Amino acid sequence: MIIGSFLNVVIIRSVKNESLGGRSSCRSCKTKLTARELIPLISFCIQKGRCRNCGAVLLKQYFWVELITGLAFSGVFYMLATTYSPWDTDNFVKWLIFGLALVSSAIVIVATDLRSKIIPHGPVIVLLILGIIASVNRHGLFSGLVTDLMAAIVIAAFFFVLWLYSKGRWMGLGDAKLILASSLLVGYPLSIAAFLFSFWTGGIMGIGLILLHGRNKIKYLIPFGPFILLGSLLAYIFGGGFLMWSGLIYLL
Numbered sequence: 001m002i003i004g005s006f007l008n009v010v011i012i013r014s015v016k017n018e019s020l021g022g023r024s025s026c027r028s029c030k031t032k033l034t035a036r037e038l039i040p041l042i043s044f045c046i047q048k049g050r051c052r053n054c055g056a057v058l059l060k061q062y063f064w065v066e067l068i069t070g071l072a073f074s075g076v077f078y079m080l081a082t083t084y085s086p087w088d089t090d091n092f093v094k095w096l097i098f099g100l101a102l103v104s105s106a107i108v109i110v111a112t113d114l115r116s117k118i119i120p121h122g123p124v125i126v127l128l129i130l131g132i133i134a135s136v137n138r139h140g141l142f143s144g145l146v147t148d149l150m151a152a153i154v155i156a157a158f159f160f161v162l163w164l165y166s167k168g169r170w171m172g173l174g175d176a177k178l179i180l181a182s183s184l185l186v187g188y189p190l191s192i193a194a195f196l197f198s199f200w201t202g203g204i205m206g207i208g209l210i211l212l213h214g215r216n217k218i219k220y221l222i223p224f225g226p227f228i229l230l231g232s233l234l235a236y237i238f239g240g241g242f243l244m245w246s247g248l249i250y251l252l
């Protein structure tokens, strides 16, 4: 949750191109925050979501990002603890660092895209590096990375064309870069399932929002980054079963 508190700073300052250093302060009255105002979740709850000095309402993002980071880090730890024996410290530590970097980047991307409709470069580059590591680790350099990369480029090219054709209204350029990274992370052929899942979940959400708010209000406002990452997560869990069940595996 302490890392989550730092990710909040990244999410807010990266959009404004501010540096990540320096003490945190209230965005309204600029009072520097003391240690007791920086305790994850607890400070937010004690202060009832307001600044202790000026009473300005704090972003709910502070609370949610801290909570979700804490849960996601625990989830990564639990997953690895059930996969590797406690004596296999090499693998455990290696994949722990990998997993924590992965969920941190994903959280920053989702929160920034929801908040500012921007997919920040830094965390996408981190995901791209992690994707290359994951790909090489799965099947080696040639049979693994080359195949995964070719599939990832085809999928990203589809997003790139959507971006170009719609002049950024349906899809951002950031979405194309993000799906390139996430396709490498899940690898071929799961990346095909991830691609379909992200369109389906995004589509269901889009139709839901249109039904709720009417067509005109939500134009261009649905960020797609969260659905790319959700699609990849779903593909990681259910992708293999889905490709078998649908028979797509015989086409790929």
Ligand SMILES: [Zn+2]
Residues within 6 Å of the ligand: 026, 027, 028, 029, 030, 031, 051, 052, 053, 054, 055, 056
């Ligand atoms: Zn204040």
